[in-house]
Amino acid sequence: MQAQDPRPLVAGNWKMNGLLSSLEEVDKLAAGIANGARPACDVMLCPPAPLLLAMRERIGEAAIAVGAQDCHMQDSGAHTGDVSAALIADLGCTAVIVGHSERRTDHGETDAMVLAKALSAHRAELTAIVCVGETEAERDAGKALEIVGHQVASSVPDGVTAANLVVAYEPVWAIGTGRTPTAEEIGEVHSFIRRQLMDRFSDGEQFRLLYGGSVKPANAAELMAVSNVDGALVGGASLKAEDFLGILAAYR
Numbered sequence: 001m002q003a004q005d006p007r008p009l010v011a012g013n014w015k016m017n018g019l020l021s022s023l024e025e026v027d028k029l030a031a032g033i034a035n036g037a038r039p040a041c042d043v044m045l046c047p048p049a050p051l052l053l054a055m056r057e058r059i060g061e062a063a064i065a066v067g068a069q070d071c072h073m074q075d076s077g078a079h080t081g082d083v084s085a086a087l088i089a090d091l092g093c094t095a096v097i098v099g100h101s102e103r104r105t106d107h108g109e110t111d112a113m114v115l116a117k118a119l120s121a122h123r124a125e126l127t128a129i130v131c132v133g134e135t136e137a138e139r140d141a142g143k144a145l146e147i148v149g150h151q152v153a154s155s156v157p158d159g160v161t162a163a164n165l166v167v168a169y170e171p172v173w174a175i176g177t178g179r180t181p182t183a184e185e186i187g188e189v190h191s192f193i194r195r196q197l198m199d200r201f202s203d204g205e206q207f208r209l210l211y212g213g214s215v216k217p218a219n220a221a222e223l224m225a226v227s228n229v230d231g232a233l234v235g236g237a238s239l240k241a242e243d244f245l246g247i248l249a250a251y252r
């Protein structure tokens with residue numbers, strides 16, 4: 001990827017963490033970005049759904065987008081406890097993560113469900129951040145590319161563009177473990193996903209491919225320098241502004 005590289009995106013996934021009081025971290029993050037530390041990437045936070053509106057309002061004009069962590073595949077209806085993409089968009093959010101491995105595991109989400117959720121996101125004009133990634137057993141069995149290739153093929157809908165779809169490669173065994181693949185292993189998977197998207201979409205070169213799994217200030221620069229890595233999906237290290245700013249520093 002040369003001069004035409006997509007603008008990177010660093011998104012923080014708070015998962016089921018954070019309270020109203022945690023929005024102090026958003027103030028610190030906004031201040032850090034404003035104080036000359038503005039990175040050459042898009043910045044996003046994805047808090048639990050009940051915090052979306054308060055976070056959006058708290059951010060004000062700061063250059064931080066807000067995304068949700070999941071949406072229902074239907075636009076509205078009798079689905080107690082679920083959140084529609086339309087409501088997420090109505091709150092001022094611009095994106096939604098779909099198919100995170102924790103949802104695939106905890107809620108039995110299949111590729112077909114993830115694809116339907118991405119379509120729902122697009123009907124609401126949200127960007128869908130589609131997560132894929134192999135388990136440790138799958139990697140050990142030499143099946144990482146096969147698994148990821150199948151997930152991308154089956155979870156990414158036809159007709160999407162680089163403007164409304166982001167792929168996040170999150171090896172399950174690297175999430176929350178402090179372990180990361182080598183730069184070579186990440187590069188192999190990302191270039192494989194890139195080729196797959198280029199085969200399928202005319203703007204496949206422009207899709208943002210995020211890496212996620214134990215990204216921290218100490219390893220961000222190295223991981224973000226890998227070819228075809230266009231940003232990060234960050235869990236634990238997005239909860240504290242200081243850590244998240246340390247990761248964003250990879251793009252200054």
Ligand code: 13P
Pocket residue numbers: 013100170174175176177178212213214215233234235236237
């Ligand atoms: P950690 O950064 O905590 O490993 O989580 C990664 C992740 O799952 C982000 O969606």
